[in-house]
Amino acid sequence: MTSAHHESSTGRATERIPLEEIERAIMQISWLAQRQFMQLLDEDRFRITLPQFYTLIYLQQAGEECKMSDLADATHQSAASLTGVVDRLAEKHLVDRTRHERDRRQVMVVITTRGVELISEIRQARREQMQMALGQLSEQEIDIFLHILDQVLSGMVRVIERGEGRRLA
Amino acid sequence: MTSAHHESSTGRATERIPLEEIERAIMQISWLAQRQFMQLLDEDRFRITLPQFYTLIYLQQAGEECKMSDLADATHQSAASLTGVVDRLAEKHLVDRTRHERDRRQVMVVITTRGVELISEIRQARREQMQMALGQLSEQEIDIFLHILDQVLSGMVRVIERGEGRRLA
DNA sequence: GTGATATACTCAAGGACATTGAATATCAAG
DNA sequence: CTTGATATTCAATGTCCTTGAGTATATCAC
Numbered sequence: 301m302t303s304a305h306h307e308s309s310t311g312r313a314t315e316r317i318p319l320e321e322i323e324r325a326i327m328q329i330s331w332l333a334q335r336q337f338m339q340l341l342d343e344d345r346f347r348i349t350l351p352q353f354y355t356l357i358y359l360q361q362a363g364e365e366c367k368m369s370d371l372a373d374a375t376h377q378s379a380a381s382l383t384g385v386v387d388r389l390a391e392k393h394l395v396d397r398t399r400h401e402r403d404r405r406q407v408m409v410v411i412t413t414r415g416v417e418l419i420s421e422i423r424q425a426r427r428e429q430m431q432m433a434l435g436q437l438s439e440q441e442i443d444i445f446l447h448i449l450d451q452v453l454s455g456m457v458r459v460i461e462r463g464e465g466r467r468l469a
Numbered sequence: 470m471t472s473a474h475h476e477s478s479t480g481r482a483t484e485r486i487p488l489e490e491i492e493r494a495i496m497q498i499s500w501l502a503q504r505q506f507m508q509l510l511d512e513d514r515f516r517i518t519l520p521q522f523y524t525l526i527y528l529q530q531a532g533e534e535c536k537m538s539d540l541a542d543a544t545h546q547s548a549a550s551l552t553g554v555v556d557r558l559a560e561k562h563l564v565d566r567t568r569h570e571r572d573r574r575q576v577m578v579v580i581t582t583r584g585v586e587l588i589s590e591i592r593q594a595r596r597e598q599m600q601m602a603l604g605q606l607s608e609q610e611i612d613i614f615l616h617i618l619d620q621v622l623s624g625m626v627r628v629i630e631r632g633e634g635r636r637l638a
Numbered sequence: 639g640t641g642a643t644a645t646a647c648t649c650a651a652g653g654a655c656a657t658t659g660a661a662t663a664t665c666a667a668g
Numbered sequence: 669c670t671t672g673a674t675a676t677t678c679a680a681t682g683t684c685c686t687t688g689a690g691t692a693t694a695t696c697a698c
Binding site: 349368369383404405407 | 648
């Protein structure tokens with residue numbers, strides 16, 4: 301799995317369609333990104349998990365307290381699963397749980413100052429890793445890549461939301 | 470988390486460097502790709518997990534039996550973790566474990582015919598999802614994207630191998 | 639005002655997989 | 669034969685995923 305283009309460098313007898321190549325590359329990047337990021341997050345200075353991290357990221361971007369149900373939807377986690385994730389984040393004082401001012405069924409979650417600081421440190425460490433990984437790309441390539449990544453991301457959001465809709469049906 | 474470019478569409482007071490944007494986009498794509506793929510793999514017709522899938526993919530690409538230690542390295546899983554993953558794959562008759570012909574410490578793993586078939590079906594289903602996600606890209610964009618993805622992947626492999634080397638140090 | 643229904647979140651059970659450290663079996667070198 | 673190294677598995681613990689159920693609360697219809 302060390303080369304994304306391995307099979308294509310062999311004979312051209314079987315022409316590869318580019319979408320398959322992209323599928324494979326995204327698959328490998330997703331897996332590698334996940335394993336690499338797990339290693340980084342497991343360092344002594346951080347000690348959080350991927351689901352915890354993405355939950356914090358969402359809360360930070362939201363800028364204000366969130367409903368558990370919105371947080372679950374946005375991070376594509378089930379409500380049951382998210383309850384435990386937020387439990388562990390609260391134990392680490394990275395989030396606080398509060399009540400909705402009017403609707404007592406709803407639990408609100410907000411990132412703490414400590415949580416914001418942790419996210420900031422993690423992103424700095426990530427930036428360093430990413431710079432190592434992407435250092436060979438030209439500025440033009442970076443701009444094009446970014447533009448296409450946005451479109452890919454939009455497409456993926458549509459697909460996953462459709463999949464979740466189908467599951468609720 | 471529904472727009473990869475959300476913050477950039479706000480005021481230009483704080484200029485974003487493209488590497489940060491790429492970092493964020495890759496982070497989001499990784500997370501979404503993982504959640505989306507988990508849903509697909511959990512369908513009744515497949516019923517395997519991400520670690521199981523990537524382990525099978527590697528075995529299929531290897532084309533022959535692999536040592537457990539090589540398989541662990543290539544898939545970035547610990548040997549202890551891989552033992553359980555291979556246990557469960559064997560229970561589902563997707564892999565077989567055999568002995569090394571000379572070195573009895575080594576356990577060899579090979580994908581079965583049934584495993585190859587499952588991988589094939591999953592990739593077909595993935596292709597359909599990816600086509601939905603990427604359908605809006607032009608052929609030129611696809612070619613450029615693929616080219617850059619390969620470079621990104623190579624860079625990430627270097628980073629993760631460096632990280633694992635540091636851990637062994 | 640009451641009962642029915644829906645919503646929001648949590649709990650419980652079970653399974654998968656991640657970690658660390660130890661155990662066991664085997665191989666190679668001297 | 670001994671010693672050190674290697675390969676894999678085991679055990680304990682923690683995290684997170686699922687499904688289904690439980691509890692509290694809000695809304696709706698009459």
